[in-house]
Amino acid sequence: MKLEYIFAHESKHLPNCTYFSPSDRKSKTLNQTLRNVRQNTEEIQSFYQGKGIDTVLQLNPGNHYDHAAERTAAGIAWMLSR
Template sequence: MYKNDSPYTGGADKYLDKLTGSIISAIKAELGAEPEYTAIAGYSIGGLFAICSLYRTDVFSRAVSASGSMWYPSFLEYAEKNNFGKMPSRVYFSLGDREARTRNALLSTVEDKTGKIYDQYKNKGIETTFEMNPGNHFKDADLRLAKGIARILK
């Protein structure tokens, strides 16, 4: 989030309803089978969405948050106070090792807050990984997301 950016204005609940309703249903119908598990993955604000989805629905049992926006105001407190829709079996977090080095006070909390959420999940017995990667938020986004997906598939 930068000085002149508009604040995030929502839409996550509406999208989650569409994703867990019509989109996933259409995929399952096309496959003609029920998957062993359903996972969600996202990068940046999408990484926050992936983790938030674990609390808002019982559809997902695995999640990837690559360079996730865990700095988002009050999300750490939300994660501390709320229960999962279904206890996830595997969760992967990653950040660039320079993401917290910013003059933006809000964004600079990303590593600390991600670490605290990681600790919460580990303490709940969830198979959780938190990996630091070289670079800032924008370096190797596709590779970081792919690494996370590979990790939760094992």
């Protein structure tokens, strides 16, 4: 998801809530694109919060694939609790 696209285009339907679950290692990688994931995710979360959307940003230890099932389950459980 491109940060600029989100900020420049009005959504036809805004979600009631969003759950962001990036890994904490992305900001430390040598890959420039992945290095910006955490900062971009924080900006997107702030943007959605400014629109009144209930959001959470859960940083997870490890890389993108570590504990994927548990992370997905945590996100689904959080959204269903809303």
